[in-house]
Amino acid sequence: xxxxxxGKYLSIxxxxxxSLLDKQLAEADIxxxxxxxxxxxxxxxxxxxxTLCQMYNLNKAxxxxxxxxxxxxxxxxxEIDPEDxxxxxxxxxxxxxxxxxxFREILEASEEKLRSGLSEEEIATFLTVIKKICSNLGxxxxxxxx
Numbered sequence: 275x276x277x278x279x280x281g282k283y284l285s286i287x288x289x290x291x292x293s294l295l296d297k298q299l300a301e302a303d304i305x306x307x308x309x310x311x312x313x314x315x316x317x318x319x320x321x322x323x324x325t326l327c328q329m330y331n332l333n334k335a336x337x338x339x340x341x342x343x344x345x346x347x348x349x350x351x352x353e354i355d356p357e358d359x360x361x362x363x364x365x366x367x368x369x370x371x372x373x374x375x376x377f378r379e380i381l382e383a384s385e386e387k388l389r390s391g392l393s394e395e396e397i398a399t400f401l402t403v404i405k406k407i408c409s410n411l412g413x414x415x416x417x418x419x420x
Contacts, residue, residue: 280407294387298380302373303347311340313381315350315366316374322361331413349373 292306299305304312310330315321326337341364344350349370355361389397408415 284407291384291388295380295384298384299377302376304349305343307336308340308344309381311337311344312349312370312377315364315370316377319366320363322355322363324361326364344370 295306295309299309310332311326314326314329323334323337323341326332326341327334341350341352345352347369348367351365351367352362353365355363392400405415
């Protein structure tokens with residue numbers, strides 16, 4: 275058994291991945307902190323902040339900061355929910371819709387770089403192991419999109 279720390283390599287990989295995405299998204303003034311929110315809104319436009327928090331087990335402040343950034347760059351608008359006046363629904367703007375193809379290309383290129391040099395078997399093994407690690411840490415990954 276090796277005594278190398280798994281957390282060390284998870285941290286290094288996460289930071290390197292975030293840095294790669296930040297560089298690729300810099301021109302659009304988006305950082306890795308908004309990626310999950312934007313990807314979710316591309317799939318399910320018109321959801322509320324609370325739903326985003328619950329979907330990814332994120333705190334309200336972090337989601338709020340990400341949404342404020344997306345609003346500042348003109349990617350989202352917030353509208354009062356007609357069924358519950360206390361909630362605001364989040365909608366993508368036409369600027370965000372126009373960016374969707376480029377956004378998906380950036381994510382695909384990033385994924386391709388992550389998988390570079392790995393066999394299908396290595397990828398499958400990694401995914402099995404990382405899901406177990408997530409589960410060990412109490413994170414629900416069963417219903418998450420890639």
